Amino acid sequence: xxxxxxxxxxxxxxSGTSVKIECRSLDFQATTMFWxxxxxxxxxxxxxxxxxxxxxxxxxxxxxxxxLINHASLTLSTLTVTSAHPEDSSFYICSARDWxxxxxxxxQYFGPGTRxxxx
Amino acid sequence: xxxxxxxxxTLSVQEGDSAVIKCTYSDSASNYFPWYKQxxxxxxxxxxxxxxxxxxKKDQRIAVxxxxxxxxxxxxxxxxxxxxxxxxxxxxxxxxxxxxxxxxGTRLSIRP
Numbered sequence: 330x331x332x333x334x335x336x337x338x339x340x341x342x343x344s345g346t347s348v349k350i351e352c353r354s355l356d357f358q359a360t361t362m363f364w365x366x367x368x369x370x371x372x373x374x375x376x377x378x379x380x381x382x383x384x385x386x387x388x389x390x391x392x393x394x395x396x397l398i399n400h401a402s403l404t405l406s407t408l409t410v411t412s413a414h415p416e417d418s419s420f421y422i423c424s425a426r427d428w429x430x431x432x433x434x435x436x437q438y439f440g441p442g443t444r445x446x447x448x
Numbered sequence: 449x450x451x452x453x454x455x456x457x458t459l460s461v462q463e464g465d466s467a468v469i470k471c472t473y474s475d476s477a478s479n480y481f482p483w484y485k486q487x488x489x490x491x492x493x494x495x496x497x498x499x500x501x502x503x504x505k506k507d508q509r510i511a512v513x514x515x516x517x518x519x520x521x522x523x524x525x526x527x528x529x530x531x532x533x534x535x536x537x538x539x540x541x542x543x544x545x546x547x548x549x550x551x552x553g554t555r556l557s558i559r560p
Contacts, residue, residue, distance in 0.1 A: 363547055372537060373492065373550045422491060424548075437482070437541075437548055439491040 331357045333425050335440030342413055342447055350408045350443045352423030358403040359425035363437070364396075367420040379406040413447045420444050450475040452540050454551030461528055462559050469523045469554045471538035478540040481514060481521050482548065486535045495536075496523070499543070525556075533558045 332355040342348050352362055360381050365373040377387045377398050385398035397409040406425075410417055422442040451474040461467045473481075479500035484492035498505045498512045498521065505512050509528075514521040525532055535555050541548040 370555075372552045375547055375549065378547050420489075436494060436497070439493075441491050442489075444489075 331355075331425070331436075331438045333359075333423065333438045333440040335423055335443055337443060338441060339444040340446070342445070344414055344447055345412055347409055347411045348413055348445060350410075350421055350423075350445075352406045352408070352425070352440050354404045354425045354438075357425075359406075360403060362400060362406040362423055362425045364398060364406075364408050365422045365424065367422060367442075373422060376408075410445065413445070415447045418445055418447045450478055450540055450549040452538060452549050452551040454538050454554060456554060457552065458555045458557070460557045460559060463528055463530060465528055467525045467528055467532070467556055469536055469538065469556075471521050471523075471540075471551050473519050473521070473540040475540070476516075476519065478542060480541045480543045480548075481512070482539050482541070483510075483512060483523050484537045484539065484550075486537065486553075492537060528558050530558050530560060532556060 334353045334355055336351045340348055362379040364376045366376050367373045375388050376391045377385045379385045379398045379400040381400045381403050387393045395411055400406045420442050423440040424437045426437050454471045459467055482497035483495050485495045486492045496507050496510050496512050498514050500516055503514055509526045511524045535553045537553050538551040539548045
């Protein structure tokens with residue numbers, strides 16, 4: 330199956346600093362990627378949909394100025410948590426759908442996740 | 449938008465018995481329903497999925513059923529084994545590049 334990588338796998342930062350997380354599709358082109366946040370013992374909550382060459386679409390309640398998303402190429406999307414605070418500590422997971430030529434593919438592939446701890 | 453509800457939140461079954469997890473969805477346009485297994489600290493792994501033109505799909509010990517009229521779908525695991533212990537998520541989506549909305553998850557524990 331398709332492979333999605335994420336970097337870093339874990340990061341600790343001080344309150345007020347910014348952190349960038351990268352999501353890459355390694356063996357396919359992902360015109361659309363998704364960013365999720367998962368708090369302990371909770372479900373994956375979709376934060377935003379990232380589309381190559383256009384602005385991200387944020388879910389209701391997600392601050393677009395705090396969570397900056399850039400989809401610079403067909404294989405790379407980045408999430409920057411700006412002015413991070415302890416309540417932003419979470420597990421951030423990206424995913425991409427392998428979009429077949431005729432739209433026949435629909436499986437979503439997840440990155441391994443990034444554990445962010447803000448002190 | 450789509451809303452997916454999942455029950456139960458926790459489930460404990462004796463090894464060898466069956467486990468059933470149920471989900472409902474709100475958007476009748478959804479046509480793709482994947483199920484994921486997530487172990488602690490790891491990414492969700494797709495275990496089975498079903499499209500709306502199919503009522504049932506089976507893969508060895510795992511089966512999924514879909515009732516489009518009632519907007520219900522369920523995961524059935526038979527002959528449960530210790531390695532089945534994990535958190536399971538149902539989800540709903542449109543096929544293609546559309547976003548996938550997750551249920552709240554079920555923590556499944558298999559008692560030896």
